[in-house]
Structures are given as structure tokens and as C-alpha cells.
Amino acid sequence: MPIWGRGPKSIFVKFSASFLLVGLIPLFALSFFSVQTFSGYVERYTTSNLQQMVLYMSYNLNSAFNQYNEVSKLMYTGRYEGFIESYSQNQTQNVNELEQINTIPIESFLKTVLFSDSYISSVQFIRQSDGKMYVQERSNRSLNMETVPNAEWLSAMADDPSKVAIFPTHQDSYFYGSDRQVFTIGRSLIDTSGRVTKEPKVVGTLFLDIDTSLFQQFFRELSLGEKDELYLLDGEGRTYFSNQPAGTAGVPTAAQSNDEMIVLSESIPFLNGQVIAKIHRGNLFEQLLSARATVYIAIGICAFVMIVMGAWFSRRLAAPIRELIRQMAVVESGKLDIQLSVNSNDEMGRLAHGFNRMVERLQVYIDEAYVAQIKQKQTELNALKSQIRPHYLYNTLEVIRMNAVDKEAGEVADMILALSNELKYVIDYGEDRVSIASELAHLQNYFYIISVRYENRFELHLDIAPDVNLDWPILKLSLQPMVENAVQHGLRLQGKGTVGITVERREQVVAITIYDDGVGMSRETLSRINKILEDPEAPSKNVGMKNVHERIRSSFGEAYGLSVNSREHVGTSITLTFPVITE
Structure with missing residues (x-):
């Protein structure tokens, strides 16, 4: 009957199960712990690096917004081409009568601002007194006046003219043949000369269109995948930039990481907003998941090999013992002329050799026991014969003693009695132990003689x-x-x-x-x-x-x-x- 068919009663099944458990449990535990530890470390390290990159990106974005804010302030400071104007100029007269900003013709001023930065795609200045628009565009495209959202922008800035305004990403389709994605920075030019009035004296408004490709240089370092999402939001949740197609659903401002996405965010103080990066875990840790799967496959292969080796080892170990059990059953039936073949010098070989010696000695012992039994019968027969001789001796001594008594030889009679008692004590067949009293009585008979x-x-x-x-x-x-x-x-x-x-x-x-x-x-x-x-x-x-x-x-x-x-x-x-x- 196969060993595996005997179930848990077989010692080889128990041994194989123990061998597999002792091998597999540490293998699985150590492998799982190592993979989890390594994966956790890689995830934490990668997430930390991404967080640092997002922080660095938010810092650069905030610096870029501050830079364009400073560009818009050139209307006040006049700091351009190495020339610094006074703050006390009458800007109303300059703009309305002289068509100048800081003693510079408006068109020249706009052109200077336009070419001060490569990402500024167009510059517009709208004079407050008559609504006249001055425009400079990098590609010299014509402006469609009817589609420019000037009224909307001016209305948004009317509540606080002294504050810079930033308008979210949009297409500059108001230039013929243009489909650039831009965001707009607006700043009002306020005449600060003369008496201070309750309402600021707005002379005109400057609008800078900034190409959103500006953001690409910052976001390129993140190496975003197809499933990754990036949003640049202001404090009101408006999107200034996103790598998602237009019409994508809005992003919650308190987005949380989950099993599918890692959500990282950093604040943009200039916008009072934040930059949010949603990184897809599967794409980010694709190589890690592949390595983890490889490790698990290797563990499975090792487990399979251990199971096969355990079964092979158990069957190989069980074969000689099964043969020994079969031969022992033959010996139990009384047949002693058998021998096991000794094929090795290991424990199994020595066990087979010991079994052969045991059978040989058992045969010898049986033969000796048979002879001893015959000898015992002969000894018992001799004992029966020897019992006749002491009895005859006792009777003879008693006759001699009675004759001595009859002849009044008392000392001789006492010696014969003592000798008779001595012979009975010595020749008596019985146990090897006697009482102290019996031994002392025998000693007194002996000493009398x-x-x-x-x-x-x-x-x-x-x-x-x-x-x-x-x-x-x-x-x-x-x-x-x-x-x-x-x-x-x-x-x-x-x-x-x-x-x-x-x-x-x-x-x-x-x-x-x-x-x-x-x-x-x-x-x-x-x-x-x-x-x-x-x-x-x-x-x-x-x-x-x-x-x-x-x-x-x-x-x-x-x-x-x-x-x-x-x-x-x-x-x-x-x-x-x-x-x-x-x-």
C-alpha cells in the first residue's frame, strides 16, 4: 500500500508535512516580509521624492507669477532699459494727451514689455478715458476687437483697481488664426500725482497674455503618464492649467490619496491656490509591481520544487523501511531463513544489517533454548536421583546415632546429630536466602563439631x-x-x-x-x-x-x-x- 494512501498515520506523511511546513512557512514569511518591506520603502521614497518635486514646482510657479506681477508694475516704477522714472509724473496727462507711459510712447512701452519675456504672447493697454486699445502681439496677428473680453476683465477689476488680476487659462482666439492657451494678468494704471481721492484715478489697464507652455517646463520634471492628472487652481477653484482635456470634471480641493491614485498638493501663495498632482499608482510602481510579481512567481516555483523534493525524499526514505516491515511480518510468521539486502552504509543500511543479525541471533537463541530445555529435563531427572542418596544417608546416620545412644556414647551421638543437621542444611534444595535464626543454628551445629x-x-x-x-x-x-x-x-x-x-x-x-x-x-x-x-x-x-x-x-x-x-x-x-x- 503506498505511503501516501495511509493518511496521517504514516510517519513519512508526517515527516514530509513537517519538512514542507518547516521549509515553506519561513520561505513564505521571509519573502512576503522582504517584498512588503522593500515595496513600502520604495513607495515611501518615491512618494517623498514626488512631494519634493511638487513643492519645488510650486515654488517656481509662485516665483513666475511674482515675476510677471513685477513686469506689470513697470508702469509705476519705469525700471526698464536701465532708466528709472520718477513716481510723481502726471500719468493722466501722459496717457491721455501724450500717449505715453513714463515718458515712453505707449506702443514702445508695450513692445518693451512684450519682448521682456519669451512666454508673453501679447500685451494690451486700454485707455480709460475713451477705451482706446493699444496692442502688441508677438506674431503680428490682427486683433478681432469684437471678441476681446475687455468688458468682462475690466468689470472684474473694477471692485479693487489697485490689485493685480489673474484670469484663468483660455484661448487667445481674439487674434486671427491663433489657438494658444494663455492666462491673462491685468493691472490698472492709477495716477498717483496730485491730491489723493477716495476713488483711485484709473488712467488705463494693462493686460499680459502668458502662454501656458510656461507651465510645461515645470511640470515636465514630474514625467506624468497618460493616467496622471495635474491641476493648477486658484483660491476659488478655477483651473489655470491642467493636463486633462477641456470639459473634464472639476477637481475637489481636498482630494485624498486612495488605492488607485496618490494625491500630492502644494500651495501657490500668489494665487491663494494650490497645485495638485494625482499620480496613478499602477503606472508609478509598474516596475515595482512587476518585480513583486516576479518574486511571487519565484516563491511559487520554490514551493513547488520543495513539495516535489519532499515527496521524492519521503518515498525514497520509506522504501527500505517498507521492505523491513514486510520482512518483519515474515519473521512473525515463524520463518527465520530470510535476509535483507544491504545497499548502502547509511542509517538504512545499518538498520538492514542489524535486522539480519537479529534474525541470525534469534535462530541461534531458539536452538540454544531447545538444547537448554533438554538439559533441564536431564537435570531434573538427576535431581530426583540425588534426593534418594541424602535420604539414605540421613537414615544411616540416624541408625548409628541410636546405636551410640544405646551404648551410652552421648558425645558421639551429639556429634552425629550435629553432622546430620549440617548435612540436611547444606544439601537441602531450596532458596538461596534463609533467616538469621536458621543460619545461626547451622553455625552452632558446625562449631560444636x-x-x-x-x-x-x-x-x-x-x-x-x-x-x-x-x-x-x-x-x-x-x-x-x-x-x-x-x-x-x-x-x-x-x-x-x-x-x-x-x-x-x-x-x-x-x-x-x-x-x-x-x-x-x-x-x-x-x-x-x-x-x-x-x-x-x-x-x-x-x-x-x-x-x-x-x-x-x-x-x-x-x-x-x-x-x-x-x-x-x-x-x-x-x-x-x-x-x-x-x-
């Missing part, structure tokens, strides 16, 4: 602490070898002596000390014996002592065993420790 043999030259003293429970278990036949060593190696050499045994409790430890007042041993001999006891591999002539020590540690743990202390010509003590087992 020893004392009779050596003509009662040795004595045995027992000292049992009150808090010791004689039913606590200890190791069987652990005390007799120690007493035997005390007699053979300590007391027998000096001819007589005492063997003492103390039983005490030390918290959760039962300590049994066997001591004698024999010849003792040297420091070198004591050090050698202790070293042998601590080294399980060390050979020793002290078989009984080493055997008891290893049996105690094997039965009760490494924390227990025996320790030896001795002083030459003083005696030897051996302490055996067992755990307190109350159950």
Missing part, C-alpha cells in the same frame, strides 16, 4: 541486638566459611581462642561481624585481600571469602558484601552487610 574435634579449646560467643528480627533473610551459608577461616587461620595457630559474632541493625542494614582474637594478619596481606574482594576479575586463594562476597553482591546489590579488618597479633574481624527486608 569443631570444638569437640579440638578438645573444646575454642569458644563461640553470640551477641544479638534487641532491635534485630531473627526472621530477616540473609544469604545461606555466608557465616560458616567466615567462622571456619577464623578457626583455621586465626585461632588454630595459637592453640586456643574465641570466635565472637555480633548481629546489629544500622538503619536499613543488618551488620553481622565475625571476629577472633587470633594471630591476625599483616597490613600487606590485609591490603591484598581487600583489593581482591573489590576486583571481580582478580583470582584468589581465599575462595570462601571471595565467593561469599560475590554472592552477597549478586543477591542483594553492589552496596552490600563483606569487609575485612585485622591487626597482627590482635585478631581479625569480618563484617557482612545485608539489607533489612521486612516482608
Whole structure:
């Protein structure tokens, strides 16, 4: 069955999913964060640059309007061609009688103003007294007097003659054959000589037509696209310039940026208005959006590659394990003559090699267990036979003892009874642990035989602490070898002596000390014996002592065993420790 068909229960599905999640989530998160951060930075940087450009453009536009305002003031200052006139001239006489402005013929004055700036397309002066119009036009086109909106312009300036007037963009179609887009600046010439009157004495009005191509040099730096919009508005919302076709709907004065357009605005103090630039986001960030789309496509390709690689890696990793699972099922059925092919030296190869070794060892163990079972049956049969021999021995010893009693040989009878009890205790098949009372009783039988043999030259003293429970278990036949060593190696050499045994409790430890007042041993001999006891591999002539020590540690743990202390010509003590087992 394919791994992917097993669903979430398969470890390889979980592994592949984890691998993909661990790889894809950081990839997506980092890529998205990086793209968003970079895009945000580019947008902020670009928007800030555009805002600076609009601010710089508004400053230049305001300066241009101020420049043309200063040009219109030449009627008062007379500052032209290096000549400065007095402010106290009688302009009424100059204009009405002499047809002059500042001692300059009106036509010459208008021509001077016309050619003072390349964007001034025409200059008109209308005399107030009779409405006579003086005109200078850069292309020498004829003027259609009937279409000139003089009356409208003069009416707009009548409320405040001393203030400059600016008229929004319009066509100068009042010149034959002209379709230029211009805006007009108007200023009244007021006679300031003589007495000051309540109403200003207007002598005439000067009108300057300024070609709107003036604005192109400022707006060209913005590199506007087809969908971008630009408006130059005065304080009343009238459009002085726009890159939109005529008839386009008006622009709100409080335009706000949105998802489609970036709206930037700066004030024009001269007009009491503002310049508004509406930049289409799509065109502005077209390259950025293209780069972002490229990044997202790259992320998608990487994700697809990771998914394919994860599936391939999972299937490649799962194949040998699936084979191992199949062979394990064969082993479960009882067939052990199988081997996995080892194709690599990696973890999978070592796993296959370990499986082969396991099957081989399992076959060996089964064979050994079968042989051991046969041997166990043979041992049980031998045990049944051996039980007959001790029984016969006990009966024989009992007959001899009863015969000794009958012959009034009491000591011989007691020795035979002690020997019989010794044989029963030693030959008895049972557990390796016995109670303290049983071990001490066996020890007393043994010592009785020893004392009779050596003509009662040795004595045995027992000292049992009150808090010791004689039913606590200890190791069987652990005390007799120690007493035997005390007699053979300590007391027998000096001819007589005492063997003492103390039983005490030390918290959760039962300590049994066997001591004698024999010849003792040297420091070198004591050090050698202790070293042998601590080294399980060390050979020793002290078989009984080493055997008891290893049996105690094997039965009760490494924390227990025996320790030896001795002083030459003083005696030897051996302490055996067992755990307190109350159950």
C-alpha cells in the first residue's frame, strides 16, 4: 500500500508535512516580509521624492507669477532699459494727451514689455478715458476687437483697481488664426500725482497674455503618464492649467490619496491656490509591481520544487523501511531463513544489517533454548536421583546415632546429630536466602563439631541486638566459611581462642561481624585481600571469602558484601552487610 494512501498515520506523511511546513512557512514569511518591506520603502521614497518635486514646482510657479506681477508694475516704477522714472509724473496727462507711459510712447512701452519675456504672447493697454486699445502681439496677428473680453476683465477689476488680476487659462482666439492657451494678468494704471481721492484715478489697464507652455517646463520634471492628472487652481477653484482635456470634471480641493491614485498638493501663495498632482499608482510602481510579481512567481516555483523534493525524499526514505516491515511480518510468521539486502552504509543500511543479525541471533537463541530445555529435563531427572542418596544417608546416620545412644556414647551421638543437621542444611534444595535464626543454628551445629574435634579449646560467643528480627533473610551459608577461616587461620595457630559474632541493625542494614582474637594478619596481606574482594576479575586463594562476597553482591546489590579488618597479633574481624527486608 503506498505511503501516501495511509493518511496521517504514516510517519513519512508526517515527516514530509513537517519538512514542507518547516521549509515553506519561513520561505513564505521571509519573502512576503522582504517584498512588503522593500515595496513600502520604495513607495515611501518615491512618494517623498514626488512631494519634493511638487513643492519645488510650486515654488517656481509662485516665483513666475511674482515675476510677471513685477513686469506689470513697470508702469509705476519705469525700471526698464536701465532708466528709472520718477513716481510723481502726471500719468493722466501722459496717457491721455501724450500717449505715453513714463515718458515712453505707449506702443514702445508695450513692445518693451512684450519682448521682456519669451512666454508673453501679447500685451494690451486700454485707455480709460475713451477705451482706446493699444496692442502688441508677438506674431503680428490682427486683433478681432469684437471678441476681446475687455468688458468682462475690466468689470472684474473694477471692485479693487489697485490689485493685480489673474484670469484663468483660455484661448487667445481674439487674434486671427491663433489657438494658444494663455492666462491673462491685468493691472490698472492709477495716477498717483496730485491730491489723493477716495476713488483711485484709473488712467488705463494693462493686460499680459502668458502662454501656458510656461507651465510645461515645470511640470515636465514630474514625467506624468497618460493616467496622471495635474491641476493648477486658484483660491476659488478655477483651473489655470491642467493636463486633462477641456470639459473634464472639476477637481475637489481636498482630494485624498486612495488605492488607485496618490494625491500630492502644494500651495501657490500668489494665487491663494494650490497645485495638485494625482499620480496613478499602477503606472508609478509598474516596475515595482512587476518585480513583486516576479518574486511571487519565484516563491511559487520554490514551493513547488520543495513539495516535489519532499515527496521524492519521503518515498525514497520509506522504501527500505517498507521492505523491513514486510520482512518483519515474515519473521512473525515463524520463518527465520530470510535476509535483507544491504545497499548502502547509511542509517538504512545499518538498520538492514542489524535486522539480519537479529534474525541470525534469534535462530541461534531458539536452538540454544531447545538444547537448554533438554538439559533441564536431564537435570531434573538427576535431581530426583540425588534426593534418594541424602535420604539414605540421613537414615544411616540416624541408625548409628541410636546405636551410640544405646551404648551410652552421648558425645558421639551429639556429634552425629550435629553432622546430620549440617548435612540436611547444606544439601537441602531450596532458596538461596534463609533467616538469621536458621543460619545461626547451622553455625552452632558446625562449631560444636569443631570444638569437640579440638578438645573444646575454642569458644563461640553470640551477641544479638534487641532491635534485630531473627526472621530477616540473609544469604545461606555466608557465616560458616567466615567462622571456619577464623578457626583455621586465626585461632588454630595459637592453640586456643574465641570466635565472637555480633548481629546489629544500622538503619536499613543488618551488620553481622565475625571476629577472633587470633594471630591476625599483616597490613600487606590485609591490603591484598581487600583489593581482591573489590576486583571481580582478580583470582584468589581465599575462595570462601571471595565467593561469599560475590554472592552477597549478586543477591542483594553492589552496596552490600563483606569487609575485612585485622591487626597482627590482635585478631581479625569480618563484617557482612545485608539489607533489612521486612516482608
